[in-house]
Amino acid sequence: MSEKAAAARLPGTSDDTLFGSLQRTQGRAPSGRRALAGVRNADEWVELTYDELLSDVVSVSEHLSALGLGKGDVLCLVLPNWTEAVIYTYAASRLGVVVCPITTIYRQRELRFILERTECKVVVVPSTYRNFDYAAMTRELVDELPDLSHVICVGDTDVEGFLASKELLRANSDQPTPIPEIPLDELAVLAFTSGTTGEPKGVMHSHASMHAMIDDLVEHAGFGHGLTSLVVSPFGHLTGFLWGVLMPLRGAGDVVMLQTWEPERALDLIERYSVDIMMGAAPFLSDLLDAADERSTARFPGIYICGGAPIPPSLIERAVQAHDSRVVAVWGMSEYPVGTATAVGDDAALASSSDGRPCGRADVVIVD
Numbered sequence: 530m531s532e533k534a535a536a537a538r539l540p541g542t543s544d545d546t547l548f549g550s551l552q553r554t555q556g557r558a559p560s561g562r563r564a565l566a567g568v569r570n571a572d573e574w575v576e577l578t579y580d581e582l583l584s585d586v587v588s589v590s591e592h593l594s595a596l597g598l599g600k601g602d603v604l605c606l607v608l609p610n611w612t613e614a615v616i617y618t619y620a621a622s623r624l625g626v627v628v629c630p631i632t633t634i635y636r637q638r639e640l641r642f643i644l645e646r647t648e649c650k651v652v653v654v655p656s657t658y659r660n661f662d663y664a665a666m667t668r669e670l671v672d673e674l675p676d677l678s679h680v681i682c683v684g685d686t687d688v689e690g691f692l693a694s695k696e697l698l699r700a701n702s703d704q705p706t707p708i709p710e711i712p713l714d715e716l717a718v719l720a721f722t723s724g725t726t727g728e729p730k731g732v733m734h735s736h737a738s739m740h741a742m743i744d745d746l747v748e749h750a751g752f753g754h755g756l757t758s759l760v761v762s763p764f765g766h767l768t769g770f771l772w773g774v775l776m777p778l779r780g781a782g783d784v785v786m787l788q789t790w791e792p793e794r795a796l797d798l799i800e801r802y803s804v805d806i807m808m809g810a811a812p813f814l815s816d817l818l819d820a821a822d823e824r825s826t827a828r829f830p831g832i833y834i835c836g837g838a839p840i841p842p843s844l845i846e847r848a849v850q851a852h853d854s855r856v857v858a859v860w861g862m863s864e865y866p867v868g869t870a871t872a873v874g875d876d877a878a879l880a881s882s883s884d885g886r887p888c889g890r891a892d893v894v895i896v897d
Contacts, residue, residue, distance in 0.1 A: 546622055546711050547628075547717055547736055547775065548619050548622035548623040550740065550778075551778055552583065554778060554780075558578075560578075562578055562781075562783075563576055563578055563783045564578060564582045565577045565582050565615055565785075566783070566802065567610065567784075567786030567788070568611045568612065568786065569612045569613065570684060570694065570695050571611070571657075571684030571685075572684070575612060585698055586616055586620045586623060587705055588698055589698060590705075591701035591705060591706060592697040592701050593620055593624060594706055595701060596651055597650060598626050598650060598651055599624060599709075600626065600711070601625065601716075602626050603627045603648065603649050604626050604627070604628055604629065604652075604653070605631055605643065605644060605651075605653070606629065606630050606631060606764075607631045607632075607633060607640065607652065607653065607765070608630075608653060609788050610760050610761075610788045610789075611786060611788060613694055615784065618630075622717060622736075623708055625715070627647075627717060627718065627719055628718050629643065629721070630718075630720065630764055630767075630770045632763055632766060633663075634765075637669065640666070640667070640670065641670050641674070642728055643729060644670065645674060648676040649674070652677065652679075652681070653683065654666075654682060655682070655683050655684055656682045656684035656685055656686040664680075664686040668688050668691075681693075713735065713736045713740075714736075715736065716733055717735055717736040718733075719733060720767050720770070732863040739771065741890060742888075743771070743772075744889070745891065746772075746870060746889070747776065747780060749870055750871070750872045750873055750888075751873040752873065753780075754781050754782065755781050756777050756806045757783050757785065757802055757804050757806070758776070758777040758783070758805070759785045759787060759798055759799060761807060761809050761813055764786075767863055768808055768809070769808075772866070773808060783802075785802050785804060790816070792817050792820035795817060796817070799830060803828070804828075804830045806830055806833075806834070808833070808834035809834075810835065810836065811837070811838055814848070817829075818844065818847050821851070829852035829854045830854060831853070831854055832854070833848060833855070835857065835859070835880065836860060836867070839881075840858055842882075845881050846878075856880045857870055857873060857880065858870065858871045858879070858880035858881075858883065858884050858885055859884065859885070868887060868888065869884045869886055869887050869893065871884070871885035871886075872885070
């Protein structure tokens with residue numbers, strides 16, 4: 530264990546906050562165990578061990594604290610599937626700061642609404658992503674948001690006054706600031722809905738509710754632990770945030786971040802990192818199966834969690850017959866990300882006709 534990682538273990542750490550869970554996993558992980566792989570600073574591919582990830586988390590949290598963020602404040606993350614999304618999430622949790630992941634498809638109107646509604650003090654954005662200038666967009670909003678004190682940019686930017694994310698990854702102190710006691714029922718995550726019936730709505734989740742849903746699904750579906758997850762669903766959506774990132778890291782696994790959906794690139798990463806599990810809608814599965822058909826030796830994840838719409842039986846048959854991969858059907862919503870699911874041990878065909886059974890503590894009520 531590195532000295533910086535060891536220093537993160539301070540009195541007052543709540544054992545099962547988002548950060549506490551990562552810290553506990555890191556303490557049990559063998560030396561050199563990979564935790565995270567993906568794009569860093571917008572253009573560099575990196576791999577981080579659990580020790581390195583925790584060290585980065587502590588460094589960033591120290592800088593966030595110096596910027597004035599503290600328990601109960603909100604950190605908004607408008608980030609694609611980059612490694613910084615993971616690091617800032619756990620750095621915020623270490624301070625008792627609420628994480629608000631925001632999809633990168635939002636523009637000025639939606640972003641202004643969320644930053645204003647959350648009284649956000651610090652927001653993290655890409656400098657540019659997919660040919661869109663997020664730094665310039667955010668600069669136009671700064672004067673309209675009195676609570677917003679700092680904008681952190683991932684990637685190089687010429688916007689005056691914005692902070693470079695790469696600087697926050699450098700150690701700020703040899704003696705990390707003691708962190709607050711954080712009750713597990715306190716707010717941990719604000720997840721905004723798409724606003725299809727009006728303005729986006731913020732769904733509030735505690736540390737306890739996040740972990741209850743993870744633990745219930747893992748046990749119900751029979752996933753096991755130590756899995757390698759390829760994150761293809763956006764970090765700004767609970768599918769990518771909760772199931773792609775938090776679930777595998779809670780279970781001593783590791784996370785591979787795919788920044789944009791490219792089925793050929795996904796297959797490359799599945800092969801390179803021996804990916805065990807993915808989660809996404811049926812179109813992702815269809816694209817992946819089509820791409821795999823073009824490779825005689827394509828490796829495929831053993832488990833594909835699928836939700837959001839009915840799953841065509843043909844996709845399930847192809848996954849089983851060609852790759853011996855199990856499709857687990859799930860149903861949920863922002864308020865309860867997975868309420869029902871099938872299981873790995875079920876008949877494979879069940880996922881095409883059912884969303885399974887209630888998971889763990891979930892109850893289902895049918896109202897006429």
